[in-house]
Amino acid sequence: MPFDPANFRSRFPSLTLEVQGHHAAFFDGPGGSQVPLSVIDAQRDYYLSRNANTHGQFATSRAADETVDEARAASAAFLGAQGPETISFGQNMTTLNFALSRAVGRTLEPGDEVIVTDLEHDANVAPWLSLEERGVVVRSCPVRLEDCTLDMDAMRALIGPKTRHVAIGYASNAVGTVNDVHRVIGWAHAANATVSVDAVHFAPHALIDVTALSCDFLLCSAYKFFGPHVGLLYSRPGALDELPTDRVRPQDPSPPTRIETGTLNHAALAGVTAAIQTIANVGEGDSLRQRISTAFAEIYPYEHRLARRLWQGLADITDLTLYGPPVGDALRAPTIAFRIKDAAPEDVARRLGDEGLFVWDGDFYAVTLIEKLGLSDKGGVVRVGMAPYILMDEVDRLLAAIRKIAK
Numbered sequence: 001m002p003f004d005p006a007n008f009r010s011r012f013p014s015l016t017l018e019v020q021g022h023h024a025a026f027f028d029g030p031g032g033s034q035v036p037l038s039v040i041d042a043q044r045d046y047y048l049s050r051n052a053n054t055h056g057q058f059a060t061s062r063a064a065d066e067t068v069d070e071a072r073a074a075s076a077a078f079l080g081a082q083g084p085e086t087i088s089f090g091q092n093m094t095t096l097n098f099a100l101s102r103a104v105g106r107t108l109e110p111g112d113e114v115i116v117t118d119l120e121h122d123a124n125v126a127p128w129l130s131l132e133e134r135g136v137v138v139r140s141c142p143v144r145l146e147d148c149t150l151d152m153d154a155m156r157a158l159i160g161p162k163t164r165h166v167a168i169g170y171a172s173n174a175v176g177t178v179n180d181v182h183r184v185i186g187w188a189h190a191a192n193a194t195v196s197v198d199a200v201h202f203a204p205h206a207l208i209d210v211t212a213l214s215c216d217f218l219l220c221s222a223y224k225f226f227g228p229h230v231g232l233l234y235s236r237p238g239a240l241d242e243l244p245t246d247r248v249r250p251q252d253p254s255p256p257t258r259i260e261t262g263t264l265n266h267a268a269l270a271g272v273t274a275a276i277q278t279i280a281n282v283g284e285g286d287s288l289r290q291r292i293s294t295a296f297a298e299i300y301p302y303e304h305r306l307a308r309r310l311w312q313g314l315a316d317i318t319d320l321t322l323y324g325p326p327v328g329d330a331l332r333a334p335t336i337a338f339r340i341k342d343a344a345p346e347d348v349a350r351r352l353g354d355e356g357l358f359v360w361d362g363d364f365y366a367v368t369l370i371e372k373l374g375l376s377d378k379g380g381v382v383r384v385g386m387a388p389y390i391l392m393d394e395v396d397r398l399l400a401a402i403r404k405i406a407k
């Protein structure tokens with residue numbers, strides 16, 4: 001069955017929103033996606049019949065245990081992980097990444113090196129920079145500004161005998177570049193360094209397979225793929241076992257709880273399971289993993305078609321500059337950044353917002369990239385994000401509105 005956007009949209013009540021007589025079109029997904037009714041219901045049901053703390057000897061507590069277990073199992077299927085014990089949860093990606101960097105940092109010596117990149121969201125930089133106070137040296141792989149791709153020769157050269165950890169994004173939340181993380185993981189492992197992948201921006205758009213990647217850690221955030229605000233951390237079996245994480249003394253020190261602090265947001269975890277099922281329902285197959293995998297085989301090309309139409313339409317507008325790799329055949333997130341000459345991105349976003357076209361402006365915390373592009377004091381860029389609930393008509397509406405502004 002080919003992907004049916006109308007059917008997919010029907011699950012999301014918020015898509016009926018109107019703004020000043022205009023249908024809202026949600027191109028703001030990279031900042032957080034809309035949520036289907038099933039996710040809202042799952043959280044409501046948790047509070048209605050499953051609400052308790054975990055590990056008690058009574059029905060609601062057992063149900064809370066189940067809720068957590070189901071979310072770990074669904075997340076493991078979502079990421080292609082070896083099992084539910086590889087999945088830890090937290091408040092969001094940033095908080096989990098600080099917990100990870102603190103733990104990894106305790107195993108490092110002054111002079112040890114951590115590699116990040118100039119393409120990152122700061123949530124994948126600041127946690128590693130905080131290790132500089134321990135004498136750890138943080139190096140950053142440069143970006144080729146002409147198409148916002150990583151300079152892989154520079155990355156190859158940066159990874160050396162002093163490298164202990166590489167923190168790399170899977171996809172840029174600002175310009176959509178997908179990095180060849182597979183190659184970087186190979187180089188890092190050959191140098192005996194561990195690798196964490198920030199997959200927050202990649203996860204909503206294409207299939208992740210942590211086993212095939214053989215990364216040590218991977219992080220993502222459910223509110224970017226139709227779920228609630230919960231961060232997910234995958235740790236390769238064994239990777240978390242010895243890490244000196246922050247924890248309270250009675251806490252189970254084995255993975256996945258080894259890096260979890262305090263009581264999790266159980267209701268939100270029920271929502272994470274429902275969000276993953278929303279994606280899986282697009283696909284087919286006997287197992288949850290198969291359904292997720294076949295779902296992305298539909299979602300990715302659909303979003304790519306939307307992005308290609310927008311890219312090609314924008315490329316024809318004089319006085320408009322596009323950033324990032326062209327939308328062609330290469331793997332890419334369907335996220336498009338642009339600027340209109342003489343128009344502040346904030347003003348462009350406001351004018352589009354007034355017509356019910358929701359887009360973001362600014363740097364989206366991809367501060368180094370925007371600085372290197374020379375746009376930090378110019379309001380950054382306008383960012384349009386695709387989602388499976390976006391219609392081609394909405395892309396055309398957006399294009400027409402941008403053309404009007406660029407005139």
Ligand SMILES: Cc1ncc(COP(=O)(O)O)c(C=O)c1O
Binds near residue numbers: 094123201
């Ligand atoms: C690529 C990327 N990494 C990390 C983050 C931070 O995620 P969280 O809000 O879950 O901390 C974001 C959020 O926008 C992001 O886009």
